[in-house]
Amino acid sequence: MTVSSVAEYEAWKRQTEESRAVVQASIDALNRGDAAAFLGSFADDLLFEMPGYTPVSGKTKNLAEFTELVTKVASYVSVMITIRVTLFLVAGEWVVTRADGHGVTKHGKNYDNHYCHLWRVRNGKISEFVEYNDTQLIMDVLCAKENRV
Numbered sequence: 001m002t003v004s005s006v007a008e009y010e011a012w013k014r015q016t017e018e019s020r021a022v023v024q025a026s027i028d029a030l031n032r033g034d035a036a037a038f039l040g041s042f043a044d045d046l047l048f049e050m051p052g053y054t055p056v057s058g059k060t061k062n063l064a065e066f067t068e069l070v071t072k073v074a075s076y077v078s079v080m081i082t083i084r085v086t087l088f089l090v091a092g093e094w095v096v097t098r099a100d101g102h103g104v105t106k107h108g109k110n111y112d113n114h115y116c117h118l119w120r121v122r123n124g125k126i127s128e129f130v131e132y133n134d135t136q137l138i139m140d141v142l143c144a145k146e147n148r149v
């Protein structure tokens with residue numbers, strides 16, 4: 001980013017601080033099991049993407065569709081997935097996190113995936129969210145029963 005004035009730098013710095021706070025609050029809500037606060041951190045016109053070919057992969061174009069996908073993921077677990085962030089990079093509207101997750105499937109298996117998340121914060125809400133993870137682990141553990149022949 002090229003900054004041409006002190007005012008522009010200060011605006012970028014404020015946005016960076018806001019982005020960090022919004023994403024941290026979203027992660028904290030997820031980890032304490034507060035679905036309303038977690039989903040409330042996302043914009044109504046949220047764009048979400050999780051690349052891959054699993055039953056929970058895909059793209060959503062709004063908060064309602066994202067909520068359906070989150071509900072689908074929750075249907076596979078008896079202990080909801082929490083994440084421990086190991087890297088948190090913020091620049092303006094953009095946040096990148098690297099995290100280790102843990103949950104327990106309804107079949108009693110530990111589901112310990114690793115994530116790279118891209119978050120975009122606009123107007124105090126997460127407007128874009130991309131999740132990269134181990135899709136083979138999703139198929140082998142999280143969606144294992146669905147994956148059986």
